[in-house]
Amino acid sequence: MADPIDQFSAAEAIAAERVFDVLAGLNSEQVARVLAQVEAKLALDDGAPLFARGIAGPLGKLTCDAKTKIDEVTRDLWLQQCAARGQDTAGALRDCIYVMVHGKTYRQMVLEKFNHDAKRIDALVQLIGPFGAPEFLGGRQ
Numbered sequence: 001m002a003d004p005i006d007q008f009s010a011a012e013a014i015a016a017e018r019v020f021d022v023l024a025g026l027n028s029e030q031v032a033r034v035l036a037q038v039e040a041k042l043a044l045d046d047g048a049p050l051f052a053r054g055i056a057g058p059l060g061k062l063t064c065d066a067k068t069k070i071d072e073v074t075r076d077l078w079l080q081q082c083a084a085r086g087q088d089t090a091g092a093l094r095d096c097i098y099v100m101v102h103g104k105t106y107r108q109m110v111l112e113k114f115n116h117d118a119k120r121i122d123a124l125v126q127l128i129g130p131f132g133a134p135e136f137l138g139g140r141q
Contacts, residue, residue, distance in 0.1 A: 058106075058113040066097055 008016060023031050070078065082092045095105040102109065 058109040062094075066093060 023034065026034065078089065078092075082089050085092065087095075091106070095107060098104065098106040098109060104112075
């Protein structure tokens with residue numbers, strides 16, 4: 001397999017060499033933290049979704065990371081699958097984990113929670129009548 005730096009453009013190779021020089025004095029844990037921070041900063045700048053940052057899920061707030069390493073062929077197939085589903089890789093990985101653990105995807109669980117909450121609100125409206133601010137009652141009081 002070719003060295004990944006050989007596949008870079010000239011500008012990318014220069015940037016990579018500078019990054020290597022800057023990170024040379026750090027241990028692997030420090031490098032991982034720095035690169036994770038850089039990746040998060042770049043993702044924020046691009047407006048790309050981050051993996052479960054402060055998202056409240058059906059079972060509570062999503063705060064735990066789930067990361068893994070895979071081979072290049074599998075990664076390419078994974079990216080194709082995600083693109084075909086119109087889903088980012090973090091969402092697809094989250095769905096895989098939820099299917100393995102709960103038997104349904106995260107998106108299904110969110111939809112079920114949303115439907116449950118809507119039915120609960122409808123039941124409350126039937127039981128006690130409309131509630132909310134008077135301006136939203138549409139003349140019904």
